[in-house]
Amino acid sequence: MTRSFELNTTIANLRDLRASDLRDYDGVYLGDTYCRLYEANFLEQLGDLKEGLRILRDQGKRAYVTTYAAPRNDFLPKVRKMLEASAAAGAEAVEVHNLGILRIAHEEFPELPVHVGGFANIYTAAGAEVLRGFGAVRFTPNYELSLDEIHEITTTCGAPLELLLHGKMPLGVSDYCFLLDYEEKWGVKCPDLCQKELFLKQGDWAMKSLGKGVLSGKDVCMLEHLPRLLAEGHRHFRIETVSESPEYRREVAAVYHAALERVIGGDGNVDEGSWEMLRRHARIGLCNGFYFGRSGMDYAGIRPEALGSLPTISRAES
Numbered sequence: 165m166t167r168s169f170e171l172n173t174t175i176a177n178l179r180d181l182r183a184s185d186l187r188d189y190d191g192v193y194l195g196d197t198y199c200r201l202y203e204a205n206f207l208e209q210l211g212d213l214k215e216g217l218r219i220l221r222d223q224g225k226r227a228y229v230t231t232y233a234a235p236r237n238d239f240l241p242k243v244r245k246m247l248e249a250s251a252a253a254g255a256e257a258v259e260v261h262n263l264g265i266l267r268i269a270h271e272e273f274p275e276l277p278v279h280v281g282g283f284a285n286i287y288t289a290a291g292a293e294v295l296r297g298f299g300a301v302r303f304t305p306n307y308e309l310s311l312d313e314i315h316e317i318t319t320t321c322g323a324p325l326e327l328l329l330h331g332k333m334p335l336g337v338s339d340y341c342f343l344l345d346y347e348e349k350w351g352v353k354c355p356d357l358c359q360k361e362l363f364l365k366q367g368d369w370a371m372k373s374l375g376k377g378v379l380s381g382k383d384v385c386m387l388e389h390l391p392r393l394l395a396e397g398h399r400h401f402r403i404e405t406v407s408e409s410p411e412y413r414r415e416v417a418a419v420y421h422a423a424l425e426r427v428i429g430g431d432g433n434v435d436e437g438s439w440e441m442l443r444r445h446a447r448i449g450l451c452n453g454f455y456f457g458r459s460g461m462d463y464a465g466i467r468p469e470a471l472g473s474l475p476t477i478s479r480a481e482s
Contacts, residue, residue: 169190170401171189173406174194180410185414189403194229199341228258233334262284280302289320309454332382343375383446408445
C-alpha cells in the first residue's frame with residue numbers, strides 16, 4: 165500500500181546498509197556528503213553503490229544517491245562516474261548541494277531527477293524557482309529557516325520540500341579534517357577516527373564532529389509537531405542517521421512512522437514510550453533546530469507535561 169508520506173534517511177556505506185532494518189523507511193540516500201575518505205563511502209566505491217541500489221530496490225525502497233556538500237574541481241571526474249553508475253543502476257534521484265554538480269546532472273544525466281540538499285542554501289522561493297530551471301524537483305530548505313519561512317516557500321512556488329524530522333542537524337563542512345591531528349595521540353587512524361562518537365562541548369553548547377562534517381550535538385526532534393507539518397502540506401521527511409548506529413536508525417524510524425500514521429488517522433497524541441525511546445538515543449538531548457525562530461539548541465514543546473518528561477532537553481550533559 166502506498167503511504168501518504170515519505171520517510172527517508174542517509175546511509176554512508178554498504179556495511180551500514182546491510183546492518184540496517186529499513187522496514188519503516190520509504191527511501192534511502194546512499195553516500196556520505198562530507199568526506200571522500202569516509203569508510204567505504206558509496207560515492208567512492210561504485211561497485212558498492214550499485215549493490216546498495218540493488219538492495220534497496222529488492223526491499224521495495226526508493227533508491228536515492230547523495231553527492232558531496234563541498235566538492236572541489238578534482239572531485240568532478242569521479243562525480244561524473246558516480247552519476248553515470250547511479251543512472252545505469254536505477255537510482256530514482258540524486259541529491260545535490262552544489263550548483264556545478266546540479267548543472268552536470270541536469271545536462272549530462274537528464275534521466276536522473278534531482279533533489280536539492282540542505283547545503284545548497286535554499287532560503288527563498290525565488291532561489292528554489294531558479295534551481296527548478298535546472299531540473300530540480302525537490303528541495304531541502306536551509307536548516308536555519310523557521311517553519312513560517314518554509315511555509316512561505318511552499319505556498320509561493322509549490323515545490324515539494326523534504327524536512328529534517330529527527331537527528332543531528334547538519335551545520336557545516338570543512339575541507340580539512342581536524343581529527344587527523346589526533347591520530348597519534350589517540351592511536352586511531354583514518355578512516356576509523358570519524359566512526360567514533362565525538363562531541364565538542366563547552367558549557368551548554370555542543371556539536372558532533374564527523375571530522376570534515378559538523379552536526380548539532382542535540383537531536384532535532386519534531387515528534388509532537390507532526391500535526392502541523394502534515395497540515396501545512398509536507399509529505400517528505402528525513403531522519404538523519406548517517407553517523408548513527410543501526411539501532412538508532414531502526415528504533416527512531418519506528419517511532420516516527422507510527423506517529424505519522426496516528427496523526428493521519430486523527431490522533432496527534434504522543435505516548436511516553438516514544439519519548440523514552442528518543443531520549444535513550446539522544447546523547448546530549450533534544451531540540452527543534454531553528455524551526456521556531458529560536459536558538460538551534462532550544463526545544464519548544466506544545467504540552468507542558470512533554471517538557472517535564474524530557475529532562476535532558478534544556479541543557480547539555482556535563
